[in-house]
Amino acid sequence: MEFSPNIVGFACQWCTYAGADLAGNLRCKYPPTIKLIKVPCSGTVEPEFVLEALARGADGVLIGGCHIGDCHYKEGNHKTERRMLLLSKLIEDAGFDSRRFRLEWISGAEGKKFAEVVTEFTEQIKELGPNPIKAKGGE
Amino acid sequence: MAKVGVYVCHCGSNIAGVIDVEAVRAFAETLPGVAVARKDLFMCSDSGQEMIKQDIRDGLVDRVVVAACTPRTHEPIFRAALAAGGLNKYLFEMANIRDQDSWVHAHDPVGATEKAKKVVASAIGKASHLKPLEDKFVDVTDAALVVGGGVGGIFAALELANMGHKTYLVEREPSIGGVMAQLDKTFPTNDCSACILTPVMVDAGNHPNIELLTYSEVDDVEGYIGNFTVKVRQKQTYIDWKKCTGCGACAEKCPAKTPDAFNSGLSNRHAAYIHFPQAVPKKAVIDMGACINCAGRTIGSEPRISKKTGEPIYAPCEKACPAGAIDRSLALDPNGTIRELKVGSIVVATGFKVMEKENFKEFAPDCENVITALQLERLISATGPTGGKLLVPGTVNKPHTMTFVSCVGSRDERFHTHCSRVCCMYMIKQARLLKEKYPDLSINMHFMDVRAAGKGYDEYYTGARAMGINIFRGKVGGVEKLPGGALRVMAYDMEAGTPIEYETDLMILATAIEMADGAKELAQKMGLQFCGNNFYRELHPKLGPVETSVRGLYLAGCCQGPKDIPDTVSQAKGAAAAAAVPLSQGKVKIEPILSEVHPEKCSGCGICVPLCPYDAISLKPYADRPRAVIDMTQCKGCGVCTSACPSAAIVLHGYEEEQIYAQIAALTA
Numbered sequence: 001m002e003f004s005p006n007i008v009g010f011a012c013q014w015c016t017y018a019g020a021d022l023a024g025n026l027r028c029k030y031p032p033t034i035k036l037i038k039v040p041c042s043g044t045v046e047p048e049f050v051l052e053a054l055a056r057g058a059d060g061v062l063i064g065g066c067h068i069g070d071c072h073y074k075e076g077n078h079k080t081e082r083r084m085l086l087l088s089k090l091i092e093d094a095g096f097d098s099r100r101f102r103l104e105w106i107s108g109a110e111g112k113k114f115a116e117v118v119t120e121f122t123e124q125i126k127e128l129g130p131n132p133i134k135a136k137g138g139e
Numbered sequence: 140m141a142k143v144g145v146y147v148c149h150c151g152s153n154i155a156g157v158i159d160v161e162a163v164r165a166f167a168e169t170l171p172g173v174a175v176a177r178k179d180l181f182m183c184s185d186s187g188q189e190m191i192k193q194d195i196r197d198g199l200v201d202r203v204v205v206a207a208c209t210p211r212t213h214e215p216i217f218r219a220a221l222a223a224g225g226l227n228k229y230l231f232e233m234a235n236i237r238d239q240d241s242w243v244h245a246h247d248p249v250g251a252t253e254k255a256k257k258v259v260a261s262a263i264g265k266a267s268h269l270k271p272l273e274d275k276f277v278d279v280t281d282a283a284l285v286v287g288g289g290v291g292g293i294f295a296a297l298e299l300a301n302m303g304h305k306t307y308l309v310e311r312e313p314s315i316g317g318v319m320a321q322l323d324k325t326f327p328t329n330d331c332s333a334c335i336l337t338p339v340m341v342d343a344g345n346h347p348n349i350e351l352l353t354y355s356e357v358d359d360v361e362g363y364i365g366n367f368t369v370k371v372r373q374k375q376t377y378i379d380w381k382k383c384t385g386c387g388a389c390a391e392k393c394p395a396k397t398p399d400a401f402n403s404g405l406s407n408r409h410a411a412y413i414h415f416p417q418a419v420p421k422k423a424v425i426d427m428g429a430c431i432n433c434a435g436r437t438i439g440s441e442p443r444i445s446k447k448t449g450e451p452i453y454a455p456c457e458k459a460c461p462a463g464a465i466d467r468s469l470a471l472d473p474n475g476t477i478r479e480l481k482v483g484s485i486v487v488a489t490g491f492k493v494m495e496k497e498n499f500k501e502f503a504p505d506c507e508n509v510i511t512a513l514q515l516e517r518l519i520s521a522t523g524p525t526g527g528k529l530l531v532p533g534t535v536n537k538p539h540t541m542t543f544v545s546c547v548g549s550r551d552e553r554f555h556t557h558c559s560r561v562c563c564m565y566m567i568k569q570a571r572l573l574k575e576k577y578p579d580l581s582i583n584m585h586f587m588d589v590r591a592a593g594k595g596y597d598e599y600y601t602g603a604r605a606m607g608i609n610i611f612r613g614k615v616g617g618v619e620k621l622p623g624g625a626l627r628v629m630a631y632d633m634e635a636g637t638p639i640e641y642e643t644d645l646m647i648l649a650t651a652i653e654m655a656d657g658a659k660e661l662a663q664k665m666g667l668q669f670c671g672n673n674f675y676r677e678l679h680p681k682l683g684p685v686e687t688s689v690r691g692l693y694l695a696g697c698c699q700g701p702k703d704i705p706d707t708v709s710q711a712k713g714a715a716a717a718a719a720v721p722l723s724q725g726k727v728k729i730e731p732i733l734s735e736v737h738p739e740k741c742s743g744c745g746i747c748v749p750l751c752p753y754d755a756i757s758l759k760p761y762a763d764r765p766r767a768v769i770d771m772t773q774c775k776g777c778g779v780c781t782s783a784c785p786s787a788a789i790v791l792h793g794y795e796e797e798q799i800y801a802q803i804a805a806l807t808a
Contacts, residue, residue, distance in 0.1 A: 004250065006257075008806050013211070014668065014688055021209045024238030032250035035257050036239060037802045038210065039794060040732070044778030049799060056807035069659075072666055072688060073777035074752040083782075109670045115243065 005059035005125040007034040007118070010045045014072035015107045016064025022111030030115040033122045034062065041065070042103075043076030047087045050101060051094060057134045060100045060125040064114070067105040077105070097128055141267040142174035144200030145259065146191060148182035148207035150237050157241035159252045163206065166256045172267045174200050182207050188220040195224035202266040206234035206259045212679065227271035229731070229793065234262035257806050264801030272731040272792055277772055279365035279483040281722050284309065286357055286661070289317020290336060290704060291696030291711040292488035293343045298715030299486075300348035304722045307480055308343060309371055310353045311657075314418035315340055317490055321401060321513065323520040323527075325704060326568040327599035333417055333522070340419040354424060356657070358477060360665050361753075363775065364691030365483045365727040375475040377425035377438065378411075382464035385421030387413050392459035397429035399524075403514040405532060406524035411456045411465075416522055425456065425465075427473065439470035483727075484691045484718040487667065487675065488711060489658060491697035494548045494650040502544065502648055503618045503626065507533035509646045512543075512562065515569055529573060529580075531645050534624070537577070538644035542628050543570060543584040544615045548651030550587060555651045557673060560701040562649035563590045567603045569647070574606050583609045583643070585630050593703065611639070618646060652701040665692060674700045685714040691727075693718045732793040733774040734781055740788035741766040747780035747789065756780060 011017040017038050023030070039045055042065025050061045063084065065077040080103065088098040102121055106114050145167040149155035160178050168176040175194055179187040182205055194200045203226070205217050210233040218228035236255040244251035281304060285296040288310030296308040308315065319325075320340075322332035343349050352371055359370040378389070393409035401408070401415050410429035413421060427438070434452045435443055442451035457465045493513050496504040503509050508531045510518070517523040518532070531538050543566045548554040563586065570582045589610070591600040604610055613631035621627055625642045632639050654674055662669065666689045668676040675698050678686035685693045695711040696702065702710070721727045738761045747767055748756045755773030758765040767789070769780070778791040787796065 006807065008803060018211060021211060021235075021238040024209075024240075024242035027242055027245070029246055030243055032240070032244040032247055032254040035254060035261060035806050036235070037261065037799060037806070039778065039799075040791070041777040041779065044782055044791065044794060046782040046796070049803060052800060053803050053807060056803060058803075058807050066668070069663060070668055072668070073775060073779065074663075074666065076752065076777045076779050079750065079779050079783070107671075108668060108676060 003126060003130055004031070005033045005122055005130075006057075007060040007062060007121065007125065008053040008058045009034045009036040009062040009064060010039050010042070010049065011036045011064045012042045012066060012072075013038050013040055015066035015070065016104070016114065018108030019064070019106045019110045019114040022108065023114045024111075026111045028112055028115035030118040031122045034118045041071065041073050041076035042080040043073065045080065047083055047090060050087060051090065054091065054094070054096050054100065054131065055133065057131050059131045060102070060121060062117075062121060063103045064106045065103070067107055070107060095132070099124060099128060100131070141172050141202045142200050143172050143202040143204055143263050143266050144191065144194050145173055145176040145204045145206065145263060146182050146187070147176070147178040147259070148187070148205065149178065149180045150207060151180065154207070154237050154241045157245045157248050157251050158236060158255045159248070162252055163236070163255045163259055167259050167263065170260060170263055173263060183213055183216055188217070191217070191220050192224035195221065195226045201226065201230065202269060203231045204234060204259065204262045204266045205231070206236045206255065206262065208237040209233070209235050209239070212682070229272040230266070230269050232262040232266040232269065234259045260805035260808065261802040264805035265798045268795065268798045268801050270792070270795075274731060275729040275771065276726045277365055277729055279721050279725055279727055280481045281305065281725070282307070282480070282482045283484050283486065283718050283722060284367070284369055284480060284482040285486045285488060287317070287488035287490055287696070287698070288312070288315030288351070288353065289488060289490045289696065290319040290339075291490065291707040292317070292486070293339055294708050294711040295486040295488055295695050295715040295718070296349050297339070297343055297346065298712050299719055300346045302715075302719050302723070304348065304719060306349050307371075307482065308349055308351050309355050309357060310351070311356045312414055313354045313376070313422060313424045314414040314420065315343060315351065315353060316415070316417070316419070318513075319704060320415060320417070321403070321520075322516050324568060324572055326564045327593070327595045329568070329572065337417045340417070344419040351420060352478065353420060355478075357661060357664060360485070363729070363772070365721050366772070367482050367485060367691065369480045369482060369485070371478045371480060373475045373478055375427070375471055375473050376422070377427065377465070377471060378423050379464040379466070380420070380422045382462045383422045384462050385413060385418070385423065386461065387423065388459040388461060389423050389456040389465060392455040394433060394455065395429050395431040397426065402517045402524050403511065405514055405517055436467045438467055438473075441468055483722050484693065485665070486693045486695055486711075486714045486718050487661070487665070487698055488695040488714070489655050489661060489698040491652045491701065492655050493652060494554070496648055496650065498554065499547055499648065499650075501617045502547070502615075502646065503620050506620050506626065508624065508626065508644060509618065509648065512565060512569065512647050512649045515647050519569065519572060529577065531624075536644070538580065540581040540583070540641070540643045541573070541645040541647065542615070542643040543582070543647045543649065545584070545586045545649045547648040555653060555673065557701065558590065559649070559652040560590070561652070561703045564593070564596055564599070564703065566647070566649050567591075567600050570608045571603050571606060574608055581609070583611065583628075583641070585611045585613060585615045587614060588612060593705070652697060655698065658698065665689060667692065670700070674698060685710060685717050691721060729772070730776075732776045732791070733771055734769050734776060734778060734789050734791045736767045736769055737788050737790065738762075738766045740786050742786050742788070743767070744785065746783055746785065750779050750783050752777065752779070
């Protein structure tokens with residue numbers, strides 16, 4: 001059977017979660033690889049959440065927030081951006097390819113973009129193959 | 140252990156047409172903690188909600204998961220059902236299997252069903268760890284702010300004021316009135332714009348509950364629904380408005396000139412000026428950017444003394460003012476003054492601007508006889524630069540032929556994909572008015588198609604055809620400047636299926652409506668969001684057209700999207716009604732999805748304090764040392780502090796760590 005990646009998404013409720021809903025309204029097609037966890041702000045996402053998802057075998061993790069300057073909480077996404085630079089290093093240190101993690105700014109008006117990002121990210125993870133933790137047969 | 144009830148919705152065929160609902164239900168039943176798993180055709184219907192309530196009343200469930208559409212629209216409905224059933228309404232979680240599943244994965248029903256199972260498992264995982272929360276209520280300041288004094292803002296303010304609420308109306312120009320004040324007549328009735336607007340402006344100016352703050356801009360907004368603190372900058376007028384009578388003597392004597400924005404740059408005004416003749420308030424200002432400081436009278440300097448007479452030499456504006464309202468010796472602050480307002484709700488009605496012709500090289504923008512439709516509006520207005528006489532700009536000639544071009548910058552991927560909605564109708568209006576006044580004038584109109592969907596609009600358009608106005612379907616490809624000043628128009632007539640070319644004397648471009656200058660900055664101050672790059676985003680395109688994602692902030696008029704005057708007035712009255720709700724209730728509910736510090740875990744490191752975008756966190760003594768405390772009325776629940784706390788001492792209620800870890804575990808199982 002073809003490998004279908006399992007992607008955990010953290011989506012801020014004002015922009016990316018709304019954008020994902022809009023993708024539905026517009027009936028944009030994308031692969032059923034991503035499952036969103038709604039959070040108030042991308043700044044709510046603890047780096048540990050991302051590491052935990054990877055450690056548990058998620059093939060990819062996406063954080064979606066408002067565009068810089070459009071944050072519902074003024075500047076939460078600035079903090080996300082800053083943290084995630086460091087997080088990419090932590091992900092590599094933990095033995096994962098940092099391309100399994102993505103931070104994307106997707107607004108509530110960008111349903112099409114949400115679908116495109118998921119489609120493209122899915123393709124990228126397909127190339128990377130399954131999370132190596134799963135291949136080793138356990139956490 | 141929690142007893143989770145899972146309710147899977149078919150949403151008619153919206154979900155069940157793609158996802159195997161029974162498979163999802165049966166899967167949910169096998170998960171730990173799930174007490175019951177049921178399905179229904181429409182979970183949000185009375186019978187669906189009753190199913191949940193009955194299970195709660197029967198003691199079967201104490202946590203509820205509904206797998207259906209999006210929490211963004213339906214969470215409040217199901218929360219209310221929980222409350223009605225006697226369960227704390229925050230013991231609820233939604234699994235989005237429609238908008239984010241069946242609607243987008245219709246091409247892969249098996250994959251969609253597997254995703255639905257995971258998403259439902261994630262919601263069950265979270266629900267198992269949910270804790271009951273209580274709403275909080277805070278008092279409301281019974282006052283409203285309306286930003287923008289165009290026709291939308293004026294009506295919003297009048298409605299609020301008539302309901303008995305103190306209302307501040309902030310406008311950045313010296314007078315209220317907005318773009319409608321610039322218009323000559325209005326479609327489809329040919330009502331004189333000033334005749335119907337001016338009395339309303341006067342009403343707003345005289346209303347005991349309305350305080351006009353013109354020549355002012357919003358500097359900063361803080362707070363939350365019911366309790367906003369707004370800093371308004373009243374720009375420096377350089378004229379004492381308490382004394383100014385609006386006689387206009389200063390403007391008459393002022394020698395400095397600058398393009399008059401009210402006349403869309405078709406004429407000049409003086410540096411000392413009154414915005415327009417029917418201005419409310421009718422007060423003069425000095426535009427320091429244009430002032431030439433005659434007689435060396437820079438602001439705050441002592442007058443020079445004449446060597447001949449020994450008398451002080453004053454500037455012409457000072458000398459002209461019979462009320463003594465101008466005194467250039469005063470060291471007035473060029474930044475104006477800051478006024479702090481306390482309001483409970485805010486209506487944003489900041490309007491729009493039209494694109495300038497310079498953006499469109501194909502229409503020979505350097506020619507004086509190519510103008511925008513708003514400029515034509517001033518050209519045919521009795522208060523305009525020619526007193527209402529149609530003359531080709533830059534000449535004293537009447538045009539023999541004139542051309543209207545629609546969709547300039549609208550419905551054009553290079554500029555804006557949206558339809559500006561009013562152009563078809565105002566062009567028809569302008570053509571009809573001109574044809575009535577100048578029957579010999581040959582008028583050619585080029586439309587992509589005519590959009591005349593309002594009440595009485597199509598009749599108005601059909602009437603224009605009957606008047607002998609030439610209407611072509613098809614785009615104008617370009618314009619060439621001819622020696623002697625005329626223009627050659629090159630267009631396509633889709634109905635005849637042929638290209639057409641002719642000479643014209645005057646060309647009118649119906650340029651696109653776009654967001655007003657400063658709209659982006661205001662959005663950042665208020666937390667407003669945009670639809671793409673164009674207009675402010677409403678809470679819901681159908682069911683929340685005046686609300687925004689910021690509670691207590693409402694939208695009216697073109698700042699939310701292009702619309703005509705009747706639609707703007709309707710929306711303004713709607714926004715006012717919505718803005719009045721918290722003011723009338725006297726108290727507003729604050730959802731408890733907020734952060735809280737566990738002081739016993741807090742190390743007092745203070746990392747969270749500068750991170751908070753609302754300055755809600757401070758260090759206060761607790762037991763042996765200072766520890767963080769969050770002011771619940773300032774917190775908005777973004778969770779930035781929670782994720783940064785190295786001691787895990789801060790919880791964001793409704794998004795607690797163990798709840799999110801349970802979701803991650805379910806999604807990766």
